[in-house]
Amino acid sequence: MHQLKGIKILVVDDEPNILQFLELGLQNEGFDVRTAQDGVKAITLLKEFQPHVVILDVMMPGMDGFEVCRMLKRMENVAVIMLTARDEVDDRVKGLMLGADDYMLKPFSFEELLARIYARVRNQFPNLFxxxxxxxxxxxxxxxxxxxxxxxxxxxxxxxxxxxxxxxxxxxxxxxxxxxxxxxxxxxxxxxxxxxxxxxxxxxxxxxxxxxxxxxxxxxxxxxxxx
Amino acid sequence: MHQLKGIKILVVDDEPNILQFLELGLQNEGFDVRTAQDGVKAITLLKEFQPHVVILDVMMPGMDGFEVCRMLKRMENVAVIMLTARDEVDDRVKGLMLGADDYMLKPFSFEELLARIYARVRNQFPNLFxxxxxxxxxxxxxxxxxxxxxxxxxxxxxxxxxxxxxxxxxxxxxxxxxxxxxxxxxxxxxxxxxxxxxxxxxxxxxxxxxxxxxxxxxxxxxxxxxx
DNA sequence: CCCGATATTCAACAAATTTTCAGTTTGCCT
DNA sequence: AGGCAAACTGAAAATTTGTTGAATATCGGG
The missing domain is CATH 1.10.10.10 (Winged helix-like DNA-binding domain superfamily/Winged helix DNA-binding domain)
Structure with a gap:
């Protein structure tokens, strides 16, 4: 009985657990959610799905989050929120985060994630409200x-x-x-x-x-x- | 009081004690209650019984609560409230809980459980009223x-x-x-x-x-x- | 196990949209 | 004014997308 919001979110993470957990939570919140396990799939989905927000894990095998983020931003007008584990944060990672619109350290509360998503969407897609x-x-x-x-x-x-x-x-x-x-x-x-x-x-x-x-x-x- | 006719609750827990306690309490409260001792049985009952709310223990032998929750949400439009012992709460569990619509730490008061059930039902099935x-x-x-x-x-x-x-x-x-x-x-x-x-x-x-x-x-x- | 209802697939068709193209017009420069 | 490139236009061709009827598969109750 969820009221849909018309906001499309793409979640990219190589860990199936986190992926699924975010998918369910966000879906339940009324978002239109799609997931990808790796950067290549993410790029494909970006064109096809045209999400408003991409939630992206920094650390992924193959193309890393930074690489993906760079391509995403180049291709479409989209808000990118990066995720990373607290103990992965060294200077390099800090640098990578800068390409994103926002970032969060894991573990984080679901409420915080929601707040950031709304903030981003309001900012970047005022016409969705x-x-x-x-x-x-x-x-x-x-x-x-x-x-x-x-x-x-x-x-x-x-x-x-x-x-x-x-x-x-x-x-x-x-x-x-x-x-x-x-x-x-x-x-x-x-x-x-x-x-x-x-x-x-x-x-x-x-x-x-x-x-x-x-x-x-x-x-x-x-x-x-x-x- | 509340018009509870028609609200169906499925309780899933491997501990017979808790199961019985919840069954009796909720039945007494006017709900239509059914119980399952394990995930497989829960899935079966879901289709047959079509509950509005599922109360689910995270820690169960065999298929764990998360797995069950995932399947439940996939199969039906249902509110899931997860239960877990306070000392089982590590990061992994926290993650799992987020797939649910709500969660509670054991031990909890019966009143608190009721409150959450009502909140969920109002939220997810407004037309039950x-x-x-x-x-x-x-x-x-x-x-x-x-x-x-x-x-x-x-x-x-x-x-x-x-x-x-x-x-x-x-x-x-x-x-x-x-x-x-x-x-x-x-x-x-x-x-x-x-x-x-x-x-x-x-x-x-x-x-x-x-x-x-x-x-x-x-x-x-x-x-x-x-x- | 059979039956009817429901769900799913499929292919032909229809309709709308996208893309191309060539001829024409327009504005700008010397 | 004449030349020229850029922009405009109408219409055909190509492609995409949606509609439809019907065939097939699947499910659930008796």
């Missing part, structure tokens, strides 16, 4: 809906992601390259033209014939302008 | 029944769980993956297609030809819309 209002736009990520002037826009998944990106970064010029990386993923093989195509369809749906809302900055990219 | 009404839906978990516009729907067990999940989380988009985890269990081996198949049968039974009640959010999942 109700809708974000930006000028005439209202973004509700839990409903996967964007309203423009009170009307719900009918958007395809890609259109949704693109408009969200543009609106949340209104005022900034976003290059086609950056848009491609953020919306299509850094490993997308196609041409930048696809961004233009999608921008057009967004303009259509926003009735933005004069390109007043989504402006073209020739040679640089696009920028949304709030009225 | 009257049905939950969400828009045109009425969910009665005791009867495993859902009414839609005053009419009882004829649902199979899986349909019931799925509709309950969707309705209780109306407004949120639930991904097929998450639905699979919550309704079929995280270890379900099959394809996501089965979710689609069940969604269809729910839409049939709700007469939701236009998919207005259970909406498809292409690429993301499903969402129920209350009218």
């Amino acid at each position: 109700g809708e974000v209002v930006v000028g005439p736009f209202q973004i509700d990520d839990r409903r996967k809906e964007i309203k423009f002037n009170e009307r719900v826009l009918e958007l395809s998944p890609t259109e949704y992601e693109l408009l969200k990106l543009l609106v949340l970064n209104h005022g900034l010029v976003l290059s086609k390259r950056m848009i491609l990386d953020k919306v299509w993923g850094y490993d997308f093989g196609g041409e930048e033209n696809i961004v233009e195509v999608y921008i057009r369809s967004l303009r259509d749906k926003l009735n933005d014939k004069e390109h007043q809302i989504i402006r073209t900055i020739r040679g640089s990219g696009y920028r949304v302008e709030l009225s | 009257g049905e939950v009404v969400v828009g045109p839906f009425q969910i009665d978990d005791r009867r495993k029944e859902i009414k839609f516009n005053e009419r009882v729907l004829e649902l199979s067990p899986t349909e019931y769980e799925l509709l309950k999940l969707l309705v209780l989380n109306h407004g949120l988009v639930l991904s097929k993956r998450m639905i699979l985890d919550k309704v079929w269990g995280y270890d379900f081996g099959g394809e996501e297609n089965i979710v689609e198949v069940y969604i269809r049968s729910l839409r049939d039974k709700l007469n939701d030809k236009e998919h207005q009640i259970i909406r498809t959010i292409r690429g993301s999942g499903y969402r129920v819309e209350l009218s």
